[in-house]
Amino acid sequence: MTQAAKQVRSFRLNGRAHDVLVADNVLLLDTLREALGLTGTKRGCDGGECGACTVLIDGTPRLACLTRTQECDGHSVETIEGLAENGRMSRLQRAFHERLGTQCGYCTPGMVMTAEGLLRRNPDPTEAEIRAALAGNICRCTGYVKIIEAVEDAARGAP
Amino acid sequence: MELLPPFHVATPATIAAAVAARQRQATGRFIAGGTDLMVNLRHGLGDPAALIDLRGIPELQHVTAGPDGLVIGAAVTLAELAEHPAVTSRYPAIAAAATAVGAPAHRAAGTVGGNLCLDTRCIFYNRSAWWREANGFCLKYKGDTCHVAPTGKRCHAAFSGDLAPALLVHAAEIDIAGPDGVRRQPLAALYAEDGAAHVRLAAGEFLVRVVVPADPWPAAYAKARARGAIDFPLAGVAVALRRRGSDVDGLRVALTGTNARPFLLEGTDGLLGTPVSPAWLDRLGRLVQKQVSPMRTTLLAAQYRRRVAAALAQRLAATLGGADAVGHAA
Numbered sequence: 001m002t003q004a005a006k007q008v009r010s011f012r013l014n015g016r017a018h019d020v021l022v023a024d025n026v027l028l029l030d031t032l033r034e035a036l037g038l039t040g041t042k043r044g045c046d047g048g049e050c051g052a053c054t055v056l057i058d059g060t061p062r063l064a065c066l067t068r069t070q071e072c073d074g075h076s077v078e079t080i081e082g083l084a085e086n087g088r089m090s091r092l093q094r095a096f097h098e099r100l101g102t103q104c105g106y107c108t109p110g111m112v113m114t115a116e117g118l119l120r121r122n123p124d125p126t127e128a129e130i131r132a133a134l135a136g137n138i139c140r141c142t143g144y145v146k147i148i149e150a151v152e153d154a155a156r157g158a159p
Numbered sequence: 160m161e162l163l164p165p166f167h168v169a170t171p172a173t174i175a176a177a178v179a180a181r182q183r184q185a186t187g188r189f190i191a192g193g194t195d196l197m198v199n200l201r202h203g204l205g206d207p208a209a210l211i212d213l214r215g216i217p218e219l220q221h222v223t224a225g226p227d228g229l230v231i232g233a234a235v236t237l238a239e240l241a242e243h244p245a246v247t248s249r250y251p252a253i254a255a256a257a258t259a260v261g262a263p264a265h266r267a268a269g270t271v272g273g274n275l276c277l278d279t280r281c282i283f284y285n286r287s288a289w290w291r292e293a294n295g296f297c298l299k300y301k302g303d304t305c306h307v308a309p310t311g312k313r314c315h316a317a318f319s320g321d322l323a324p325a326l327l328v329h330a331a332e333i334d335i336a337g338p339d340g341v342r343r344q345p346l347a348a349l350y351a352e353d354g355a356a357h358v359r360l361a362a363g364e365f366l367v368r369v370v371v372p373a374d375p376w377p378a379a380y381a382k383a384r385a386r387g388a389i390d391f392p393l394a395g396v397a398v399a400l401r402r403r404g405s406d407v408d409g410l411r412v413a414l415t416g417t418n419a420r421p422f423l424l425e426g427t428d429g430l431l432g433t434p435v436s437p438a439w440l441d442r443l444g445r446l447v448q449k450q451v452s453p454m455r456t457t458l459l460a461a462q463y464r465r466r467v468a469a470a471l472a473q474r475l476a477a478t479l480g481g482a483d484a485v486g487h488a489a
Binding site: 004005023024025026027046047048049051054060061062063065066067068070071114132133135136137138 | 160162163164165166167168193194197198201210212261262263264265267268387388389
């Protein structure tokens, strides 16, 4: 297999400017996890079906396993690592904790980032809107009810 | 899953530059959102030396609604289309079809052009490279036998885009760019009933925009799938139905997920001039069952997809036709 030529790609990652040297055929998921060490973004189905690798690109939930790093040049990327401030979980993360919205935890970063994208766009969503927003995130533990309650709590300002 | 094959990405800013970039690369592929192509490439389905990303071309980027109808750029994302005020207010079937694709993150990336030119799908094709190799590959890619119909001569992989039927029932046209300039043709003429060559585009040609006529007939779209989200359609149906008084004055039905191409149902003229009734719905159901040809390309039985296609068509027609026959058995 021949190697694709690498180029410098610049994007904002969790609010800070980043330059990465990367070939065009490298996925954002691999850049985040392998090159940048941000393993919070999970490799789930690895084929665009489960939502575990959801990150925010320019504030919109996107799948890192279907996105090339090259596409992110000049854009803003946010991962689960960017939510906590000064070691304190964000309100949404705390709501997942308090409401037991996480069990094995593998889907949680993707769930939280998808919910974060929803709440920025729609700070007061109905349950139906939460369900629609999370429709692409699969969880095999919780049965989803606790996840939806966590997002509702975060939207209401509790806990 | 496997790594992506080595390729470089071109990002042309004009139609001419995109055509030229494709002409320079014999194995190049056009790409936009990549929600389907990225997965297929990682399955070893294709080995392009270059991807030509069409999203930077201004002509492909906008939805405009005017007296001549709705013009949809091919690089408009499905999320943008589904939320556009002119689409939700005047073309609800198109909004419903766009919303029915995948899940929100797919719709944020996937585009109109990508969904209309979506590769066909089959349980013998959408598999890892080693799985397909162990199975002797298949007629669609690298093999010489269709495992769905081993004695047949063509590929039966099913077209699985949601948007096409909703556009077909509105008599949409498309602009195609290529080495010879831009040409306009009916959307229906884009497709052929061959799972390995279902999109009639020559090398270097790509979709620029979709043009949907003004004053659309009332229309709706529905799909059957195993889960409420993410899944491709087992069958998807769009119906456009115009009434004069209580009589059906115009009827178009289009289907996806059941054949190698999305297609307009033939013979609907025979259903005009009468109101929608249980007997009318029976005739519509029989027409659908006769013309769809689902094969063993999904995990669910082909016969189920045949019946559910008819049931969805009947349900939509009953609602649009004002008949109290929702839930009428196929």
